[in-house]
Amino acid sequence: MSNENPPLSFDDIEALGIFQVYTGSGTGSGFLIDERHLVTNCHVVAPFRRVALELRDRTRIVGTVRRVHPLRDLALVELAHAVPGAVLALAQSDGLRSKQPVHILGFPVGLPLSVTEGVISHPRQLLDDQYFVQTDAAINPGNSGGPMLDDQKRIIAVTTCKLTAADAVGFGIPASDVQSFIEAFRGQSAAFGLQCPACEELIESAVRYCPSCGLDLETHPDVADWFGTPEPHPLVAFVESALDSAAVDPVLARHGHQNWSFHSGSAPIKIWCCCSEHLNFSSPMVQTGTRKLAPLFEYLLAAEHAPFCFDLSGNTVRMNLVVHTSDVFANLAHPTLIERVRAFIAKADETDNLLIREFACQPAPETKRDALEHGVHAQEKDAHGEHTLP
Amino acid sequence: MPIASLSFPLPIRRRPSVAPRNFIRRDRAIELFESLRFDESVCETLAYLLPELRIPDLRTQAFSFVQGSARVHLSIAGERLVVRAVLAALPSATSATAALRYFLSRLSSTGQVFQPRLNERTIALEFADDLRLLHPHKLIEILQRLPMEADSNDGWMVGQFGVETPDREPLTALDDDDSRRAIEIWQLHWASVDELMVECRRRRSLRFLDALATYAVDQTRYLLPLNGAVRAKLNEAADVFADKDGYPNRRETTLVKCIREMRAIEGAELALSLGHANYAINPLREGTPSLLTSILGGGSTMQTIGELRASGRALEAAIELIADYHYLLAHQTWSPEIEAALRAALDGVSNRPWRDVADGLWNHANLTAKIYGSHGETDRDEPAADHDGDSRYEQ
Numbered sequence: 001m002s003n004e005n006p007p008l009s010f011d012d013i014e015a016l017g018i019f020q021v022y023t024g025s026g027t028g029s030g031f032l033i034d035e036r037h038l039v040t041n042c043h044v045v046a047p048f049r050r051v052a053l054e055l056r057d058r059t060r061i062v063g064t065v066r067r068v069h070p071l072r073d074l075a076l077v078e079l080a081h082a083v084p085g086a087v088l089a090l091a092q093s094d095g096l097r098s099k100q101p102v103h104i105l106g107f108p109v110g111l112p113l114s115v116t117e118g119v120i121s122h123p124r125q126l127l128d129d130q131y132f133v134q135t136d137a138a139i140n141p142g143n144s145g146g147p148m149l150d151d152q153k154r155i156i157a158v159t160t161c162k163l164t165a166a167d168a169v170g171f172g173i174p175a176s177d178v179q180s181f182i183e184a185f186r187g188q189s190a191a192f193g194l195q196c197p198a199c200e201e202l203i204e205s206a207v208r209y210c211p212s213c214g215l216d217l218e219t220h221p222d223v224a225d226w227f228g229t230p231e232p233h234p235l236v237a238f239v240e241s242a243l244d245s246a247a248v249d250p251v252l253a254r255h256g257h258q259n260w261s262f263h264s265g266s267a268p269i270k271i272w273c274c275c276s277e278h279l280n281f282s283s284p285m286v287q288t289g290t291r292k293l294a295p296l297f298e299y300l301l302a303a304e305h306a307p308f309c310f311d312l313s314g315n316t317v318r319m320n321l322v323v324h325t326s327d328v329f330a331n332l333a334h335p336t337l338i339e340r341v342r343a344f345i346a347k348a349d350e351t352d353n354l355l356i357r358e359f360a361c362q363p364a365p366e367t368k369r370d371a372l373e374h375g376v377h378a379q380e381k382d383a384h385g386e387h388t389l390p
Numbered sequence: 391m392p393i394a395s396l397s398f399p400l401p402i403r404r405r406p407s408v409a410p411r412n413f414i415r416r417d418r419a420i421e422l423f424e425s426l427r428f429d430e431s432v433c434e435t436l437a438y439l440l441p442e443l444r445i446p447d448l449r450t451q452a453f454s455f456v457q458g459s460a461r462v463h464l465s466i467a468g469e470r471l472v473v474r475a476v477l478a479a480l481p482s483a484t485s486a487t488a489a490l491r492y493f494l495s496r497l498s499s500t501g502q503v504f505q506p507r508l509n510e511r512t513i514a515l516e517f518a519d520d521l522r523l524l525h526p527h528k529l530i531e532i533l534q535r536l537p538m539e540a541d542s543n544d545g546w547m548v549g550q551f552g553v554e555t556p557d558r559e560p561l562t563a564l565d566d567d568d569s570r571r572a573i574e575i576w577q578l579h580w581a582s583v584d585e586l587m588v589e590c591r592r593r594r595s596l597r598f599l600d601a602l603a604t605y606a607v608d609q610t611r612y613l614l615p616l617n618g619a620v621r622a623k624l625n626e627a628a629d630v631f632a633d634k635d636g637y638p639n640r641r642e643t644t645l646v647k648c649i650r651e652m653r654a655i656e657g658a659e660l661a662l663s664l665g666h667a668n669y670a671i672n673p674l675r676e677g678t679p680s681l682l683t684s685i686l687g688g689g690s691t692m693q694t695i696g697e698l699r700a701s702g703r704a705l706e707a708a709i710e711l712i713a714d715y716h717y718l719l720a721h722q723t724w725s726p727e728i729e730a731a732l733r734a735a736l737d738g739v740s741n742r743p744w745r746d747v748a749d750g751l752w753n754h755a756n757l758t759a760k761i762y763g764s765h766g767e768t769d770r771d772e773p774a775a776d777h778d779g780d781s782r783y784e785q
Contacts, residue, residue, distance in 0.1 A: 297491060322503050333522040336520060
C-alpha cells in the first residue's frame with residue numbers, strides 16, 4: 001500500500017476561488033489569494049485599470065488593478081468587496097517533476113468554469129529568457145490567468161500562453177514567481193504600481209524613463225497604455241455613455257472587444273458590433289410556450305414597438321434595437337440615440353415579465369429568475385407544472 | 391451513357407436597364423446631410439439610387455417606386471422619413487400562426503434597421519426614423535435591402551400561408567413563345583443537372599459539387615424571370631446546397647432532393663412563377679474589373695482548373711468554368727461590351743464536347759481578365775469604365 005495521500009477530488013470546482021475576469025478587450029480567468037484580492041495575467045486586464053469579476057450567481061463586481069508585471073505577465077486585482085471561494089495554496093516550484101499530473105482550471109472560450117488535465121512536460125522550460133512550467137494540458141483563450149493545480153489542489157503555475165504552431169505545448173508562470181509578485185504587493189502602499197519590464201523597479205506614476213534603469217517607458221508597448229487614458233473608439237464611447245445614462249456601470253458590462261453583456265433586472269442584454277454598419281442591442285428574454293402563440297406573435301410584430309422589434313431564434317424571443325453606426329459617427333442626435341438605448345434597457349426588464357404573465361412564455365436560459373417580477377416566477381412555475389401533467 | 395455536353399440558350403429574363411450610378415450625387419447627399427439640410431439630403435440620395443425617376447418634395451407628395459413585385463412608399467411626416475412595403479394581409483388569426491412565425495423568425499432580425507410590422511391585419515416591412523438619423527449611407531442601405539426583401543417575399547406566401555397580397559406590383563406574363571421556351575429550358579436544365587449529379591457522386595469531389603451547385607441555381611437565375619413559389623423553394627434549397635462552408639453530405643442530399651423537386655414541376659406550375667418585373671433600383675451588383683480578375687484572371691482556382699485540363703479531366707474543368715461564367719452573368723451587371731464578351735464565350739461552347747468547353751472557356755477567361763481586369767489597380771468605388779472601340783475579342 002502506498003503511504004501517499006490520495007489525490008483530492010475535483011468534483012466541487014465551483015467552490016474554488018477561481019473567477020472569470022471581464023474587460024473591454026476580452027475575458028480571462030483569475031484566482032483568489034485572499035477574499036479581497038485576485039491574481040490573473042497582465043495581458044488579461046491590460047490596459048484597463050478597472051475590470052469586472054463574475055461571481056457564480058452571474059452578478060459582477062468591479063475590481064481595481066493594483067499591480068502589474070508586464071514582463072512576467074502577472075496582475076493583482078483588488079475586489080470591491082470580499083467574495084466567497086476557497087483560496088488555494090501555492091506549491092513549491094522546486095518540487096515539480098516531468099510527467100506530474102496537472103489540472104488547469106479556468107473559463108475556456110467563455111464557457112463556465114471547467115477543468116482540463118495533462119502532465120508537466122517540462123518543469124522549468126526556458127522561453128524568451130524566462131522560465132515556464134510547460135504542460136500538454138489543453139489551454140484555450142479564456143484560460144489565461146487561471147491556476148494550474150497539482151493533485152493536492154496546490155497552485156503550481158499561472159496559465160499564460162501556448163504555442164499556436166504546435167500541439168499541446170502550453171506554459172504557466174511558476175508559483176515561485178507568483179509568490180514573489182504577491183509578497184511585493186503586500187508591501188506596496190501606492191494605489192497602483194507597474195514593475196519595469198527591464199529591472200522590475202516599481203513605477204507608481206507616469207514617467208518617461210525608468211528612474212532605476214533608464215528604460216523608455218512611454219514608448220514601451222507593454223507599458224505605454226498603463227499611465228495614460230487611451231482614447232476609446234467612438235462606438236465604445238457611445239455605448240458606454242448610453243449605459244451610463246441607463247445607470248449601468250460600463251466596467252461591469254464589458255465583455256470583450258466592442259461587446260457588452262449584463263442584466264437589466266431579470267432580462268439579459270447583449271450589445272455587439274456585427275459589421276461596420278450596425279450596433280446591435282438584443283435581449284434573449286423568454287421562450288415561447290406551447291399555447292396562445294398567434295396572439296403572442298401578433299403582439300411581438302405590432303408596430304407599436306418601433307423602434308424596437310422582436311424576433312424568434314428557435315423558440316427564444318429576442319427584443320432588439322439596431323443603431324446604425326453612421327448615426328453614431330455623424331453625432332447629430334446622440335441624445336436621441338442614448339435615450340433610445342436607455343428606453344430599450346428599461347423596456348427589456350418590463351417585457352419579459354409581461355410575456356410570461358400574459359402569453360405563457362417561459363424564462364430564457366439566461367434570464368435571472370430571481371429578479372423576475374414578484375408573482376411572475378410563481379406563475380411561470382405553475383405554467384410549467386401544467387404542461388407536465390399527464 | 392454520361393452526359394456529353396451542355397447547351398447555353400439565350401436568356402428570357404430581361405437584363406435590368408438601369409443607368410450607372412453617379413457617385414457625385416451620393417457625395418453631394420452626404421455634404422447636404424452634414425450641412426443639416428436633411429430634406430435635400432434625402433432627395434439627393436433618392437436621386438442617386440433612382441436616377442431615372444423624378445423625386446418629388448416628400449413633405450407634400452408621397453413617393454413610390456417599384457422593385458420587382460414590391461411597391462415601396464416613402465413620405466416625410468413631421469421630422470421623420472417613413473419607408474414601407476406591404477408584404478401581406480393576414481387571414482383569420484388561427485390560420486395565420488405559421489405566417490406570423492415566418493415573419494418573426496425569417497424577416498425580423500438583429501443587424502437590420504427595417505423590420506416587419508403588423509398594423510391591423512396588414513404586415514409590412516417598415517422603417518421610420520428622425521431625419522437627423524438618416525445619413526445617406528444608412529438610407530442607401532435601407533432603400534437597397536428593404537425593397538429586395540419585400541420583392542423576395544412575394545406571391546409564394548399566398549400558397550404557403552393563405553395570406554392575401556394587397557399593394558403588390560403585378561408581373562408581366564411571358565408571351566406564348568417565351569413561355570414554351572422557358573419550360574423547355576427548365577426541363578433541359580434540371581435533366582442535365584441530374585445527370586451531372588451522377589458524375590459528381592461518382593467522382594466524390596467537393597470542387598465538382600461546388601461548381602455544380604453554383605451552376606444549378608445560377609443558370610436559372612440568369613435565364614429565367616423566376617418569381618413566386620418556385621423561386622422561394624429553389625432559393626431555400628440553394629441556401630444549403632450552394633453554401634461552400636456547409637457539410638458536404640447535407641449539401642449533396644439537399645441538391646439531389648432539389649433536383650427531384652424541380653424536375654417534378656409541371657409546365658403550368660412553372661408558368662405561375664414566371665413573369666417579367668421592373669426594378670427601379672438595379673437588383674444586381676455592378677461588376678468591377680477586380681471581380682473579373684479574381685474569378686477569371688489566375689489565382690489558385692484558375693491554376694487548379696488549368697491542372698484539371700492538363701491532366702485530361704475536361705468535364706471537371708469545364709463545369710468550374712461554366713459555373714464562373716454563369717455567376718458573373720447572373721449576379722452582376724456589366725458594360726454592354728463586357729456582357730457581350732461573356733455571353734459570346736457561352737455561345738461559343740454551347741453543345742460542344744467537354745474538352746472544347748474547357749479549352750474555349752479557359753482561353754476566353756484569360757483573355758477577358760487581361761483586357762477587362764483590374765491589372766493590379768485598387769478597386770474604384772465606381773463602375774468599370776467602358777473601353778473604346780469595337781470588341782477586341784478574338785473568338
